[in-house]
Amino acid sequence: MAQQMGNQPLIVLSEDSQRTSGKDAQSMNIQAGKAVAESVRTTLGPKGMDKMLVDSTGNVVVTNDGVTLLTEMDIDHPAADMIVEVAETQEDEVGDGTTSAVVVAGELLKRAEELLEQDIHATTLAQGYRQAAAEATKALEDVAIDVDEDDTEILRQIAATAMTGKGAENARDLLSELVVDAVRTVADEDGIDDENIAVEKVVGGAIENSELVEGVLISKDRVSENMPYFVEDANVAIVDGALEVKETEIDAEVNVTDPDQLQQFIEQEEAQLKEMVDQLVDVGADAVFVDKGIDDMAQHYLAQEGILAVRRVKNSDAKRIARATGATPVSNLDDITEDHLGFAGSVAQKEIAGDDHIFIEDVEDAKAVTLILRGGTEHVIDEVDRAIEDSIGVVRTTIEDGKVLAGGGAPEVGLSLALRDFADSVGGREQLAVEAFADALEVIPRTLAENAGLDPIDSLVELRSAHDGGDTAAGLDAYTGDTIDMEGEGVYEPLRIKTQALESATEAAVMLLRIDDVIAAGDLAVSDDDDDEEMPGGPGGGMGGMGGMGGGMGGMM
Numbered sequence: 001m002a003q004q005m006g007n008q009p010l011i012v013l014s015e016d017s018q019r020t021s022g023k024d025a026q027s028m029n030i031q032a033g034k035a036v037a038e039s040v041r042t043t044l045g046p047k048g049m050d051k052m053l054v055d056s057t058g059n060v061v062v063t064n065d066g067v068t069l070l071t072e073m074d075i076d077h078p079a080a081d082m083i084v085e086v087a088e089t090q091e092d093e094v095g096d097g098t099t100s101a102v103v104v105a106g107e108l109l110k111r112a113e114e115l116l117e118q119d120i121h122a123t124t125l126a127q128g129y130r131q132a133a134a135e136a137t138k139a140l141e142d143v144a145i146d147v148d149e150d151d152t153e154i155l156r157q158i159a160a161t162a163m164t165g166k167g168a169e170n171a172r173d174l175l176s177e178l179v180v181d182a183v184r185t186v187a188d189e190d191g192i193d194d195e196n197i198a199v200e201k202v203v204g205g206a207i208e209n210s211e212l213v214e215g216v217l218i219s220k221d222r223v224s225e226n227m228p229y230f231v232e233d234a235n236v237a238i239v240d241g242a243l244e245v246k247e248t249e250i251d252a253e254v255n256v257t258d259p260d261q262l263q264q265f266i267e268q269e270e271a272q273l274k275e276m277v278d279q280l281v282d283v284g285a286d287a288v289f290v291d292k293g294i295d296d297m298a299q300h301y302l303a304q305e306g307i308l309a310v311r312r313v314k315n316s317d318a319k320r321i322a323r324a325t326g327a328t329p330v331s332n333l334d335d336i337t338e339d340h341l342g343f344a345g346s347v348a349q350k351e352i353a354g355d356d357h358i359f360i361e362d363v364e365d366a367k368a369v370t371l372i373l374r375g376g377t378e379h380v381i382d383e384v385d386r387a388i389e390d391s392i393g394v395v396r397t398t399i400e401d402g403k404v405l406a407g408g409g410a411p412e413v414g415l416s417l418a419l420r421d422f423a424d425s426v427g428g429r430e431q432l433a434v435e436a437f438a439d440a441l442e443v444i445p446r447t448l449a450e451n452a453g454l455d456p457i458d459s460l461v462e463l464r465s466a467h468d469g470g471d472t473a474a475g476l477d478a479y480t481g482d483t484i485d486m487e488g489e490g491v492y493e494p495l496r497i498k499t500q501a502l503e504s505a506t507e508a509a510v511m512l513l514r515i516d517d518v519i520a521a522g523d524l525a526v527s528d529d530d531d532d533e534e535m536p537g538g539p540g541g542g543m544g545g546m547g548g549m550g551g552g553m554g555g556m557m
């Protein structure tokens with residue numbers, strides 16, 4: 001920052017830093033934001049295409065998922081990062097709608113650019129956009145459809161809509177059934193925690209072979225072949241520790257003077273291990289899941305007792321086993337009682353596609369489930385997994401909120417019309433911003449049409465006239481190009497997908513528009529492809545403060 005002090009400029013910035021101010025800063029940020037939106041646009045909707053990303057180590061990701069694309073791409077501009085954050089927020093809050101949110105944010109910036117060129121002030125634009133977003137949220141709530149959490153059919157349709165156009169599409173019916181069952185099973189009085197739905201990806205077989213285990217599946221073998229591979233009506237113990245004699249006790253320096261002494265040590269150790277196993281036997285454990293190792297001798301004793309044991313069980317798996325069976329993990333076996341045990345009708349080692357897994361099933365109230373996803377190759381399964389995650393997100397959101405909207409561009413066309421009406425009631429130049437917002441929303445139906453190889457203008461004209469005629473659920477059939485009733489078609493999305501997208505997209509656009517000064521501690525170039533590791537963090541971190549600063553300056557002007 002250089003300020004005139006007499007005729008000596010006062011230099012407060014280091015020589016390496018780069019500063020972009022005023023219209024240049026605005027324009028740079030808008031270009032960066034638009035570029036991000038443009039990069040995901042072609043993936044939107046049922047006919048959206050996939051992208052293949054290859055990272056510097058040669059890892060390949062093939063995906064259609066907005067947030068995955070943006071996080072896998074090496075995005076290196078602070079303004080672009082803010083648009084990526086829109087996708088990330090959307091992913092965290094709803095789990096779907098990431099591409100739409102980013103595309104809308106990009107379009108809001110594009111429309112803003114036109115108004116800025118007409119000398120509409122950024123602050124006016126920001127106010128207009130915020131008013132429009134608030135009005136849009138209200139309008140969406142008005143047309144939202146109530147969904148009962150017991151309405152299986154509509155929940156499955158919502159799950160299926162989220163999978164449309166993704167790798168999972170072929171097996172949509174089966175997968176949406178599994179997703180709805182999974183979400184319902186894990187729901188409890190505290191709500192729905194996605195963590196309780198584990199996804200086990202198995203390469204081999206077809207997607208149609210995917211299944212839901214109401215219980216827990218862990219990709220491990222029993223620790224010894226002498227143990228049973230199946231236990232019926234099993235009392236389940238979880239040991240948060242090891243079935244070993246503490247290392248330090250053996251490692252301690254001991255001067256063994258005669259062979260008897262060594263023998264004594266070994267016997268002592270064996271006795272300790274036997275005692276641990278006896279403690280488990282005494283309380284009646286049939287299946288034991290251990291966080292750390294199990295000594296060979298302990299394995300031997302456990303096998304003798306017909307106990308199935310698994311070692312090095314992941315923490316997350318142990319949590320799910322506890323939740324599904326009702327077991328309480330114990331860290332010291334001296335404390336174990338019958339009350340710590342859980343129950344499963346069946347604990348069994350089974351093979352899927354050549355690999356052994358332990359299934360803990362037939363539990364009274366599962367509360368934790370495992371979705372076994374099958375597919376021909378790893379890349380295929382990974383993409384199915386991403387679609388499933390979206391699907392789980394929308395079903396969870398719908399059960400939580402009980403409100404959905406018709407999809408296929410219907411809400412955006414409706415909103416666009418409603419906001420143009422609303423703009424008339426907004427005085428001054430904000431009116432122009434509200435109108436720009438209304439236009440921007442049409443980017444969704446327009447892009448759905450474009451990606452389906454349809455004429456976007458024709459499609460929009462038809463959609464608008466249907467909405468004008470009162471058909472609030474009229475959307476675009478991406479397969480035929482017709483304007484159809486999306487409710488009748490069963491294309492539904494949770495209300496929150498749209499309200500969250502509008503909110504994040506508006507906030508990100510407004511934040512970028514209000515910045516009139518970008519000061520970077522180094523080079524700042526949109527098309528800079530050097531692998532400067534410090535770049536994203538450096539200016540990105542600085543930008544957080546910049547937003548506020550730009551805002552302040554905007555207000556002063």
Ligand code: ADP
Nearest residue numbers: 043044045066096097098099100164407408478
């Ligand atoms: P996002 O990351 O935004 O969820 P998608 O590629 O999943 O992006 O596309 C979502 C859009 O596709 C939404 O506007 C949704 O309504 C629309 N859509 C989904 N299924 C259909 C369908 N069968 N017909 C028309 N539009 C659909």
Ligand code: MG
Nearest residue numbers: 096097162390
């Ligand atoms: Mg989606």
